[in-house]
Amino acid sequence: MERPKSVAGYFRSLSRDQRPALQTLRETIAAVVPEATEGITYSMPGFLLGGKGFVAYAAFKDHYSFFPMGTSAIEDYKEQLGEHLTGKGTISFRYGERLPATLIKKIVRTRLAEARAKEARRRRP
Numbered sequence: 001m002e003r004p005k006s007v008a009g010y011f012r013s014l015s016r017d018q019r020p021a022l023q024t025l026r027e028t029i030a031a032v033v034p035e036a037t038e039g040i041t042y043s044m045p046g047f048l049l050g051g052k053g054f055v056a057y058a059a060f061k062d063h064y065s066f067f068p069m070g071t072s073a074i075e076d077y078k079e080q081l082g083e084h085l086t087g088k089g090t091i092s093f094r095y096g097e098r099l100p101a102t103l104i105k106k107i108v109r110t111r112l113a114e115a116r117a118k119e120a121r122r123r124r125p
Contacts, residue, residue, distance in 0.1 A: 007038045007045040018059040021095050025057050025066060028101045032108040042067075049115055055108060066091045066104065073111040077103060 004010035011019060022045075029047055030036070036047035036054055044067070046056030056067040067089055068074055078085060080103055086092040091107075093099060 003043050004040055004045065007040065010040070010045045014059055017095055018064065021064050021093070021099070022057060022059055024099050024101075025064070025093075025104065028099065028104050029055060029057075029108055032105050033112055041069075049112075050119065054115060055111060063092045063094050066093070066107075068107055068111045070111045070114045072114050073107045076110050077107055 004013070011022070014022060026038075026045070030038075033047060033049070033054070036049050039046065039048045041048060041053035041056050044056040044058040046067070046069075047054045053069055055069055058065055058067070065086070068091070069089065071089070074081070074085065074089060074091070081091055084091050084093060084100075
């Protein structure tokens with residue numbers, strides 16, 4: 001797959017089997033953080049806060065992955081993620097598997113708190 005130029009372009013490149021799963025993940029994330037803008041980050045579709053990568057997701061042949069782009073969001077839910085935690089910063093799901101939307105929302109909220117705290121520390125004199 002070539003590097004996507006837009007989220008819409010990325011979705012157009014997905015197969016019919018991949019698109020619904022990623023659309024559900026996309027909508028789940030957007031529901032938690034409506035102030036984020038969609039865009040391409042690290043060559044993947046995702047959401048940005050203040051112009052910086054916040055979370056991302058991507059389709060692969062046999063699975064799709066969610067990348068919270070922050071360590072505490074994964075550490076806090078490590079046990080609940082179980083076999084879905086497939087790398088240091090990667091949460092993977094199989095196509096056709098029901099997305100654990102409640103858990104994804106918790107992870108996004110934790111990531112949002114982490115990003116806001118980082119921004120607040122940066123603004124301090």
